Amino acid sequence: MNHITDITSESLSAKLTSQLDPVVPTFVLVDPMLGEPLPELVEAANECAGLDELNGMRSKAWQGAVFALVLDETIELEAHRHPYLVSVDPVTQALPNSARIAFEERARALTQGAAPYRIGGWLQSARDPQVLCGEIARLCRLCTQGGVARPARYLRMADRRVLALLRHVLGEQSIGSRLPSLSQWVWLDDAGELERLSRTEPTTDKALVIPPVAWSRLALGMDIHPVRARWIGMASDARTDFDRVERALAHAGTMSIKWPARFQDSADRQAWALLYLLFGDLSGQRSIEMLLRQGDPAHPEGPGEPAEAFHLLFDAAFDVAVRMRLEASHSPTLEENS
Structure with missing residues (x-):
């Protein structure tokens, strides 16, 4: 649609x-x-x-x-x-x-x-x-x-x-x-x-x-609706079917298991799902891995500080993803992540 x-x-x-x-x-x-x-x-x-x-x-x-x-x-x-x-x-x-x-x-x-x-x-x-x-x-x-x-x-x-x-x-x-x-x-x-x-x-x-099984999907509505709305707002050509949003949230669930300190609640899962919908799976990209490990380069976390929740890192992750996409579009040796 x-x-x-x-x-x-x-x-x-x-x-x-x-x-x-x-x-x-x-x-x-x-x-x-x-x-x-x-x-x-x-x-x-x-x-x-x-x-x-x-x-x-x-x-x-x-x-x-x-x-x-x-x-x-x-x-x-x-x-x-x-x-x-x-x-x-x-x-x-x-x-x-x-x-x-x-x-x-x-x-x-x-x-x-x-x-x-x-x-x-x-x-x-x-x-x-x-x-x-x-x-x-x-x-x-x-x-x-x-x-x-x-x-x-x-x-x-x-x-x-x-x-x-x-x-x-x-x-x-x-x-x-x-x-x-x-x-x-x-x-x-x-x-x-x-x-x-x-x-x-x-x-x-x-x-x-x-x-x-149907209820388990309906219960995700509190996450599905805000993610889908922001996706539509940020991507004018988005294919905004519910299935894609559900898959993105499922991927965010796997990220919350791997990075529990970053993914603390629904806001963090929603942020990752939105990033996933906009740019594809970035979980294996070095720049994103560094951000997940160290936090926002512009505002690095000090020694002993608690890890910042991912939804607070979304803007930094978005900027990284945009740079990666631009680099991929100018270099045939880089794989576009979309």
């Missing part, structure tokens, strides 16, 4: 409009788990006496009817942080505003790696919105085989990155068959594409149960 590098909030809104069926009701899926996306609603949860009043304020701010998801009672999340749907009236700014917010979320993620995502996408359904809310809410209750994760854990379906990874790991049938009220679910992927999920037949009312 080639991602869009010249995307703007206006072009996104126009493309989104062209992909929506004008005769089927449209809803924006909002995830307020980390805060409301509209500035006028940021303090609303603290100011309102209850959920009904809050939803009234949401409806006024978004200029559309609000339908809140009711998550399973075993999910430990305050009601005002549950996702909700907003009906989209074509004459209001709900669609362009939500497209702008999604665009800004992606832009921050491409720069920083991690950023809160509050726009889960745009859903179309001709059925009762409350029925659709119930179907999404059931998918939010994480169930795994063999007790790999506790059954009541929250599967954050309203985060479009979670949805994208879930579709990649389990396939569209596993999700679409459990959304019988859905016509289509469109969302902005980090690669800049509008992705689409539709209802699939036959539908089922059985709970989605995630096998252990």
